């Protein structure tokens with residue numbers, strides 16, 4: 307689905323990504339963990355070209371990422387992204403949030419887009435919120451709406467960048483449950499998170515990043531029970 311080959315990226319003199327190699331198969335769930343500032347968000351942003359890279363290449367569905375224009379827009383429409391801050395359109399109803407992209411970008415009929423939006427709201431457990439504004443929802447509900455909005459574009463890949471970090475503790479599990487169900491449904495996912503329980507139960511592979519490098523990649527059982535690198539042992543010692 308997506309592969310990063312020798313990817314490097316700097317912001318000025320600050321080298322943020324070095325020799326990143328990561329390949330994600332269709333249907334695979336890769337959870338990315340690592341200390342703050344290790345480059346996790348930057349790597350996600352490079353995958354849908356919200357950032358450009360200085361070295362290496364990124365292939366999406368076997369082809370290099372388009373540089374710009376219609377090709378890039380088409381590629382981005384196939385990649386759903388969910389951030390820490392929910393980024394819903396504040397002055398639009400939840401239903402509008404879900405139908406806007408499909409209608410304007412994909413050219414779907416409004417009625418069709420609404421039908422699909424209601425299905426997705428049902429799936430994430432907030433069917434009754436369709437006509438509300440984002441601020442009328444709890445943080446957990448807003449994040450579930452943001453996931454549903456991403457899914458409304460029928461993505462083939464979903465990127466999550468710390469989707470539960472801004473949530474009150476009691477709302478984290480409702481969002482993780484939606485993500486777990488999505489993972490079980492066969493969606494290809496790259497998930498940056500500090501939720502180690504989620505990583506252990508939902509990941510096919512864990513990629514551990516430190517100082518802009520992927521230090522270790524392993525199935526969760528292997529990674530959590532027997533990390534091979536000193537950096538990973540140190541990190542796990544502090545978060546577990």
Ligand code: ADP
Nearest residue numbers: 317320322340341342343344345346347348349
């Ligand atoms: P993480 O998500 O793992 O916390 P980030 O990818 O956000 O790490 O950041 C990695 C490094 O890149 C940090 O040193 C951060 O300050 C820097 N960085 C991120 N985005 C920018 C930017 N737009 N301009 C300059 N530096 C940036």
Ligand code: MG
Nearest residue numbers: 346347348468
């Ligand atoms: Mg980050």
